[in-house]
Amino acid sequence: MSLFSIGELARRADVAIDTVRYYERRQLLPQPKRRASGYRQYDDEDVRRLRFIRRAKGLGFALEDIRSLLDLSLDHDHGVHGLRARAEAKLADIDARIAQLQKVRRGLRQLVADCPGSGALDHCPILAALGAKESS
Amino acid sequence: MSLFSIGELARRADVAIDTVRYYERRQLLPQPKRRASGYRQYDDEDVRRLRFIRRAKGLGFALEDIRSLLDLSLDHDHGVHGLRARAEAKLADIDARIAQLQKVRRGLRQLVADCPGSGALDHCPILAALGAKESS
DNA sequence: CTTGACTCTGGATCAAGCTCCACGGTTTAG
DNA sequence: CTAAACCGTGGAGCTTGATCCAGAGTCAAG
Structure with missing residues (x-):
């Protein structure tokens, strides 16, 4: 079947x-x-x-993004027009996400690590991890 | 000011x-x-x-999640009730996200790598990267 | 004091991503 | 053959996260 x-x-x-x-x-x-x-x-x-x-x-990808990822992956036997470019842009996007998540991760781990007894953190490590620099 | x-x-x-x-x-x-x-x-x-x-x-965090992250980080001078547990759950969640993103990343990189000329990939490496196992 | 730029509140409206519903045809187990 | 379980379509409705708006008060410059 x-x-x-x-x-x-x-x-x-x-x-x-x-x-x-x-x-x-x-x-x-x-x-x-x-x-x-x-x-x-x-x-x-x-x-x-x-x-x-x-x-x-x-x-966290939008359905539209997913659709284009899918198109990307199925286009392979057609031309290779902007395929690489699109894939690479996606890749950069993903790398950025990973990097940001790792920042949050470090912040959270620190929170967990610092807190066990009852903590002496005078201000939030999570906020610190992400809040430090501006940019988007 | x-x-x-x-x-x-x-x-x-x-x-x-x-x-x-x-x-x-x-x-x-x-x-x-x-x-x-x-x-x-x-x-x-x-x-x-x-x-x-x-x-x-x-x-990709929902506003509700963010609220709880924020609460988490500001609770420090209150009790340490389920704080660690909540933080650790969050952490596991983040690790999972990172892992998944890295899979997509590998798939995409392979796509980019294999395609340069006009590719000989017989089926999508992206689908392969994520589609292999079941689970959530 | 007048004008233009801000701000207040409460509620309407939007887009994305589903989810539900009604009404009607199809399949299948017994 | 018939009841239960499915499936089809089109469209309404819901949740999340904003965004917009009307009607009215506030502020700062000239």
Whole structure:
């Protein structure tokens, strides 16, 4: 059995059925095959794709971003127009996110480390970690 | 001059005035002092706090999360009840985010690396990077 | 005092991302 | 054949995070 229903897809990828249809509308998922009755049919590829979307979303990417990531990754057998450029921009964006998260992380760890007894921190290490410099 | 208006605060922290009032309503900012006229008064501490919020938001934290991070960091001179636990949970969350981002990063880098000419990737490295295992 | 720039409050409105609903056809187990 | 469980469509509704607006008071410069 390699084809299954929308409900099955939703279950396998752990998202709501309505969400699947919503993603289809938003072009994050391709138009699926239909059987005579009009029922949608999916395969494992769709499950993978949906899971990818779920993860990317969890990382704070907007659906639009995810769509472009997906396009990016599936364009490979077409031209290599601005592909690299777009991918590299994404990459820089991700690096920045990681760096910022690591700052927060350090701040939090310090908070945890300094607090055990009842703490002597005179002002918040988290605020310090992120609040120090301006910039965006 | 150590006290200033809401407009000035907004300018210094680079957010909209309405956003400042909105954050106040949502308890991310404390109730500010008021002058006789009812005008709000702020100081540098508020600027720092606001900037912190802006950054955390940029990392994908929900306002509610940010509020709790903030509470966490300002609770230090109160009890150390579940502080550590909360902070550690946050920390684990952040570590997970970083790990996931790094996966995407690797996938993207591979995409960039493999594509230069016109690529021979038979299926998306990004999907591979994130799509492999189940879990949340 | 007048004018223009600010500020106040409360509520309406927005965009994103879902989620729910009604009404009607389809499948499938018994 | 029939009931229960699914699925389809289109559109309304909800949550989050802002943003905008009206009507009215305040401030600072000239």
